[in-house]
Amino acid sequence: MAYSREIYDAAEKVLSKRRKMAEDDAENRRNEFYKSCPRASEIEHKLASTAVSTAKAVLKGGDTASQLQKLKEENLGLQQEYSHLLAEHGLGTLEPHYKCEICHDTGYVDGKMCSCMKELMRSESYRRLNALTSLSLSTFESFSLKYYSEEPRKGRPCDRDIMRSTFRYCVSYAQKFGLDSPNLIMTGGTGLGKTHLSLAIANEAIKKGFGVVYASMGSLTAKLENEHFGRESGTGAMDSTRECDLLILDDLGTEFRTSFSSSAIYNIVNTRLMLKKPTIISTNLSINEMIAYYSERFASRIIGSYRRIAFVGRDIRQQKRMQDE
Template sequence: MAYDGKILRRAYQKFEEDRQQRQERFQSRRESIFLRQPRLRQIEGELRTTMSRIIASALRRGTDPLPAVEVLKEENLGLQEEKRRLLAQMGLPEDALEEKPACPLCGDSGYRGGQVCRCLRKYYAREQQKELSRMLDLGGQSFETFSLSWYSDTYDPALGISPRKNMARILEICRSYAETFSQDSGSLLLTGDPGLGKTFLSAAIARVVSGDGWSVVYDTAGRIFQRFEAQKFGREEGDGASADVERVLGCDLLILDDLGTEMTTAFVQSALYQIVNTRLLEKRPTILSTNLKVEALHSRYSPQIASRIEGEYQILPFFGEDIRRLKRERG
């Protein structure tokens, strides 16, 4: 699983803020307990300092510290029993003065075995969805709100299927793709005229996949190619463009929208081939959305690009009437 460094830093910052708040609340609860029963503060202090004091004393004398440790154990058992009794008298559990991590797997460090722990992944998913929401309506565009009623159920003999039946099939493919997403999911090409739901279903997929903690990058083809150009020719200070290119190539799922609306130059051809080829080789799924017909890919882009897309991507053809226009007409 790949992580966007920029989003992960924001997620970890929020993770740390929440951890600090939990610690402050715990310390406040401890202090209120000590104010109710001052003897508990004394016991806590004795339990904390006695061990180091006795061992240090034994080592200074050059004697074996083990007998002192045995004495300490007896002393500590007595203190712990007194603490339990006092807490019980206050109606509190015996571990009321012990701070427990919110995540027992990583101890609230956010990492486990050198990997991002599931607790931090939840923060990452939330921050990533905030990022995606700047361009997509993740709140309104979901599989549950996708309506097939905008598509005609009249059989089209030229296509061999009705628009509604075709979209029902595409909806289920996209839903299954999102809910079972992995590095083995493969790539999709959403193709068809404007206003048929390509961006809507892209947003629905992004919502589910990012919510499961996978890294998702969504952007238009034009903006992505601009970032590649800025990185290639050093047209901005700092390494922002390089970081953006790395995100595009390295994210778990790339959704590249409006392919075909950009100016098609030799550089764009090269950048698109790099994106398609690199991500296929590294088994990183990609969703391309375009208003172009599949056959138009051959005339607009190089044979290598068109061949890779046709051969490796699952092609989902959208057809029907422009839903945005229908909504305007129906008020």
């Protein structure tokens, strides 16, 4: 996976912080232990000096073997006493407790990048993609049905009833969200709450610890294009969108369409279908428009593998603006 220097540095920074925390904590535990148990501190000094005595004995020559044997026995005795004292004070070890047992928070093991470092770079990449959106503003609690009309409709439920079931579906989708959740396509005009409810789902999935990328189509395709043509340093946007646990593509059809962007979108959607990773797309486009804008192949992929969620009503932003006037 191609990540830029900044992403790499950000991950290194987190690791060195973790390392320092673990080492400071070990240092504190050691100091505490020696304060409450002066004998332990004494033993540590003795152990250090037996190491020096051993070296001296070897240098001096003479009956080295028996001298060394004696030192070794002393040493063992001291070490045993030390572990007894540790146990008495309810301490197992004074070694640092690293967050990652495999690499001791260095990020590398046997010259290879550790999985914890990869994980850090992945989440940093998501964070940067998501920084483009105000993710925390839209929640289920802040969604209101009052903007949807209760006026009876011929042959179908009123707007509010349709939106109530859409809302309930989204809440339960978020509650039950997992890697086997279905793909959704949210359809309907501008300002009907598609962005709001998809953001609310994103928030819930993030709270559950899933790696979520939320991308508005306009900024995503610009970013992909810039990274692809080397105009912007790589943040792994393409890989992140393909591999995250949940991808939300907001406002399909509003992006600046080029042959590059169309094939990039197809590629992302298709790869995620193959990897069986859930995606949520929101769009104002009808199926016919989708065929005209992209391709029949793309539209049929969406129809065949996405569950359609309908949004109806009158533009909420417009209603709010009129209320304010």
